[in-house]
Amino acid sequence: xxxxxxxxxxxxxxxxxxxxxxxxxxxxxxxxxxxxxxxxxxxxxxxxxxxxxxxxxxxxxxxxxxxxxxxxxxxxxxxxxxxxxxxxxxxxxxxxxxxxxxxxxxxxxxxxxxxxxxxxxxxxxxxxxxxxxxxxxxxxxxxxxxxxxxxxxxxxxxxxxxxxxxxxxxxxxxxxxxxxxxxxxxxxxxxxxxxxxxxxxxxxxxxxxxxxxxxxxxxxxxxxxxxxxxxxxxxxxxxxxxxxxxxxxxxxxxxxxxxxxxxxxxxxxxxxxxxxxxxxxxxxxxxx
Ligand SMILES: [Zn+2]
Numbered sequence: 001x002x003x004x005x006x007x008x009x010x011x012x013x014x015x016x017x018x019x020x021x022x023x024x025x026x027x028x029x030x031x032x033x034x035x036x037x038x039x040x041x042x043x044x045x046x047x048x049x050x051x052x053x054x055x056x057x058x059x060x061x062x063x064x065x066x067x068x069x070x071x072x073x074x075x076x077x078x079x080x081x082x083x084x085x086x087x088x089x090x091x092x093x094x095x096x097x098x099x100x101x102x103x104x105x106x107x108x109x110x111x112x113x114x115x116x117x118x119x120x121x122x123x124x125x126x127x128x129x130x131x132x133x134x135x136x137x138x139x140x141x142x143x144x145x146x147x148x149x150x151x152x153x154x155x156x157x158x159x160x161x162x163x164x165x166x167x168x169x170x171x172x173x174x175x176x177x178x179x180x181x182x183x184x185x186x187x188x189x190x191x192x193x194x195x196x197x198x199x200x201x202x203x204x205x206x207x208x209x210x211x212x213x214x215x216x217x218x219x220x221x222x223x224x225x226x227x228x229x230x231x232x233x234x235x236x237x238x239x240x241x242x243x244x245x246x247x248x249x250x251x252x253x254x255x256x257x258x259x260x261x262x263x264x265x266x267x268x269x270x271x272x273x274x275x276x277x278x279x280x281x282x283x284x285x286x287x288x
Contacts, residue, residue: 030071030078033212038140039163041206042078044071049098050208053167054079055160057139060088063111064143064158064167065208066102075102076109087111089128089136091145093169093208094152095119114145118153148191149183151208152288157195165204166195174210174217177258177268177275178225181288185229192222211261224257229279236280246273 030048033041042052048071053064061083067075079087090107092100092115100121103113107126114136115121117129128134134145141162148155151170158167170179171191180188199205199215206212231254235245245251259268278288 030067030074032078032082035165035204036163039160039165040082041212042067042075044098044209047071048074049101050093050169051167051206053158053160053165053206054082055139055141055143055163056083056085057141060086060139062136062139062143063087063090063106065093065099065169066090066106068098069101069104072102072105076105088139089114091115091136091143091156091158092119092154093156093158093167093171094154095121096152096170099169099208116147116154116156120154146194148187148194150188150191151179152182155182155191157191159195159198161198163204164200164202165206166198167206168195168208168218170208171195172205172207172210172218172221174207174213174221175258175261175263176209177255177271178221178228178279179275180225180229181278181282184282184287185225188225189222192218192225196222220260224254227254227257229283232276232279233283236283242273242277242280246276251276 031043033043035041038056040054042054044051044067049068050065052067052075055062087106087109088111090103090111090113092113095115107113112126112128114128114134117131121127130145132147136143141160144159145156148157148171155169155171157169157171171188173179178188195218196215201215203215204212205214205217231251232245235248235251255272259265
């Protein structure tokens with residue numbers, strides 16, 4: 001069972017990496033986007049994994065996610081172009097390797113990992129686990145971490161009130177089908193609603209993968225996710241096979257709503273069947 005679960009997790013991450021990083025390959029440097037003097041987003045993609053948040057405090061830095069293992073040397077270079085303060089904490093949005101693969105590198109530099117208690121890591125040292133909520137304060141701005149249950153059992157969303165930024169992890173990957181592989185549609189709605197409850201029209205929403213957006217991006221994604229799951233389950237309950245389901249015209253129309261940046265549809269299409277299957281599984285209680 002554990003092996004099967006691991007395979008599914010790896011498949012999910014692989015899909016994200018393959019699909020969302022296709023446009024540019026082997027970028028020389030990780031591009032950073034300044035949100036304000038104290039907060040940057042280091043953009044993932046290019047085979048490097050997730051986006052990373054960088055909070056610059058008085059005395060130390062906090063990272064939100066750590067990309068993949070192989071991206072660490074590029075990631076630290078990009079961080080050091082912004083600040084030379086020590087990296088004290090890495091908060092993981094969940095335990096998948098495209099977000100946590102760089103953990104060991106930063107632990108080696110003296111960081112402590114903060115992650116939900118369901119996270120499964122090989123190296124439990126320098127690990128601070130929490131159950132429903134965790135706050136980091138006393139450096140510069142408060143960093144609030146909330147456990148949710150949508151993409152994986154170890155999901156968290158991270159809210160920085162002063163910067164007015166929310167980091168969503170893979171609860172929200174806005175160039176991709178809903179990846180609600182643990183909490184199903186109900187878990188996803190709950191997680192998205194939590195983020196919406198913190199946000200206003202100026203809030204910066206950082207997806208795990210995809211492009212930085214605003215609260216309207218979450219509202220649209222929630223609406224489309226509900227349509228997606230509803231149609232798939234209608235077809236499934238009417239007895240349609242998986243092969244018939246993926247040919248359904250209504251579902252194909254809904255599917256294209258997730259191609260929000262008009263990327264080459266073939267990048268998405270090749271995973272369509274797999275993602276429909278995973279959606280049926282989770283709604284039937286089979287979770288990753
Ligand atoms: Zn991811």
